[in-house]
Amino acid sequence: MSVPHNVLTYEYNGTHSYFLEYIGKCKAGVITIGHELMEELERRLAHFDDPNIKIDFDDAHKRIKFIETKCKHFEAPFAGKPFLLELFQKAFVEAIYIFKVYDDEIGRWVRLIQDVLFLVARKNGKTPLISALCLAEFFCGEIGTRILCSSNDYEQADLMFQAINSMREESKSLERVTRSNIKGIFFGNPKKPKKTGKFSYKNKGTIKKISAKTGAKEGKNIKVGAVDEVHELKDNTSVMPIRQAVSTQDEPLYIELTTEGVINDGYLDERLREARQVLNGELERPRWLIWLYTQDNEQEVWQDEKSWVKSNPGLGVIKKRSFLKKMIDEAKTSKSMRVFVLSKDFNIKQNNATAWLVHDDIVNEETFDLEEFRNSFGIGGVDLSKSGDLASARVLLMKPGSQKKYFIQKYFIPEAKLSQLSKPDREMFKEWIRQDLIVVSPGNENDFSLVTAWFVKLYKDYGIRVFKTGYDKWSAIYWVKEMDSYGFDCERVAQEFGSMSEPMKLVEADLKSNLIVYQNNPIDKWCLENTALNMNSKMELMPVKVQGKDDKKIDGAVTMIITYKIYIDNRTEFLQMVGR
Known part of the structure; x- marks a missing residue:
């Protein structure tokens, strides 16, 4: 027994x-x-x-x-x-x-x-x-x-x-x-x-x-x-x-x-x-x-x-x-x-599609006069998106001896897309259009030549020369050729862990330190609020939409990260240009 x-x-x-x-x-x-x-x-x-x-x-x-x-x-x-x-x-x-x-x-x-x-x-x-x-x-x-x-x-x-x-x-x-x-x-x-x-x-x-x-x-x-x-x-x-x-x-x-x-x-x-x-x-x-x-x-x-x-x-x-x-x-x-x-380190499950930033991280009401950057060099970033969706273009600017990044931006949307938005979003977009924050393309598709025209206008009006422009892969073939014909140097930035992780981390750090001045743009704020971080086992990051917000947009946040990717890869050369 x-x-x-x-x-x-x-x-x-x-x-x-x-x-x-x-x-x-x-x-x-x-x-x-x-x-x-x-x-x-x-x-x-x-x-x-x-x-x-x-x-x-x-x-x-x-x-x-x-x-x-x-x-x-x-x-x-x-x-x-x-x-x-x-x-x-x-x-x-x-x-x-x-x-x-x-x-x-x-x-x-x-x-x-x-x-x-x-x-x-x-x-x-x-x-x-x-x-x-x-x-x-x-x-x-x-x-x-x-x-x-x-x-x-x-x-x-x-x-x-x-x-x-x-x-x-x-x-x-x-x-x-x-x-x-x-x-x-x-x-x-x-x-x-x-x-x-x-x-x-x-x-x-x-x-x-x-x-x-x-x-x-x-x-x-x-x-x-x-x-x-x-x-x-x-x-x-x-x-x-x-x-x-x-x-x-x-x-x-x-x-x-x-x-x-x-x-x-x-x-x-x-x-x-x-x-x-x-x-x-x-x-x-x-x-x-x-x-x-x-x-x-x-x-x-x-x-x-x-x-x-x-x-x-x-x-x-x-x-x-x-x-x-x-x-x-x-x-x-x-x-x-x-x-x-x-x-x-603690085996506490984390949702990989929860908000990336809190409200205080995002808010920065500082603005600037674009005249301050006349004849400056910048870094471009574009998220062209699929047809019928919001597109984003921006340029990152810096001042000699400063770590601050200043953004000018423009958004683009097809006219047909507006009627498909929810009523609250539709009214919000109409207000942004009235403020000239969004350019509307006729019909069902974004006219990417309007994106090119925006970059060209920055040079003609302010002498801002874009050193390099990062872009995602979607529908970019003909647009890149058009940009090339105007003398713009474009670089592909894939929206995947390997390329987006380090710039996303730096964007987060700079936002928290108030080193990103985005003209208090409400669309930028909205996109940042809609952005979540996706993380793999190597602790690499990439941006995704916050879970449950599939109808919201993150294009503005994506173009911020794209410009930071180009900045990181070309930091020394770009800062030398800024200091001229």
Whole structure:
């Protein structure tokens, strides 16, 4: 008969349990965790009293011992040192392996946990931990164990694979009986005497890497599938082949590891909705381990530094507290950094289509007389838009010795578009037309020659010479030829993360510092208010419409960013022209 578990002595049947130690210290307040992880710990603690579940520590402790004695870190500042697991990591490994259920179809006890969702903030060692666990499974699991490392893109999948391979190479005993090439890691080493038994060429176990987008091509009959950074996935189509591939095994193990993300209604959103239904008792998923390191609310992030460990269990050991403090300080002054830090460092979901700027960032009532810039050089920016839509053109001007950017702008719209606007917007646009802020083209399409004429008029009336003009790709071919015929130098600026990110960040900083003077133009204000930031996993930005404002326009904000892109790429030369 089993001896009851004791969460105070951390033992079960005379065996020390890291899982019981972890939950005991969490309950005692020695370790701080969020309520979602506590709910999962309670759910698993009940297994110790379930007569249908057997508690067996052998598999878990075998893998923990393997990681701590065979695996070594490969990155600074821990490179070359033994991979000594923290208590939260040991508890996590135990939670995967110690619970067994009897399978009537197979006729033996098997591991209860088959699926794992591991959500933890960045820089807490999630990829190295799962990599070490995969390597432990490769050596400690069944002969012929096939493991697949995957992610949304090949580069991210390669990070996990290289982590596994680096740990393998750091250990002489592991490297002696294995080999690796661009296709994967295999048993048997042609440079060493051939071995017999488990670690010989007869063992057909492999570790490979693929992009989740090509999961169906390589993911057949694998025992372990680990998908990194699932927050980048838009839906389940790329991971289902991997999940199905492990289903042929008696004891499959499918692991999803990730931080939070900013993709709206993506794959992770759906997984977390289901996970929280399980934790709330609304769904029954006994074979799914839901290990979420999350904050209980956003307010505690800003008000209680001690709460940071809820989403950062490695804080102070794996992740530096000083680093996190620095991120928090930057997040207080930058919207883009705030989105990134809350999602990546605290696992608080951020909407990637919320307002980029607040009202105070945008408002600047300063104006100027264009005569001040007679015979000056400028940088142009144009968002031509599709037919039947608003178009924007502007010129950025500067004064010698000043960091301020002065904008002159003009908007363009087809006459037919006005009747399609909502009544409030229609009245607003009519007023802007009366103020000569918008030029109306007859018919259904914008006449882009009017855009060219506006640039030409600036030169004729004020001698303003546009050094270079940035433009987006839409309907620009003939317009660029026309501009070229007048001697304007045009450069394409693609509306994508790579080209828009840095200028968007600088526009934000300059707006907050009142370094952008846009003549208090109401259309510029309106466009900035309608603009949201979209962020990818590299913390690159691009402008999009605020969610729920599909009928609003952001063209003015886009042309600001385009001119800043040209400015950044040609800063030295342009400032020399300004100083003449």
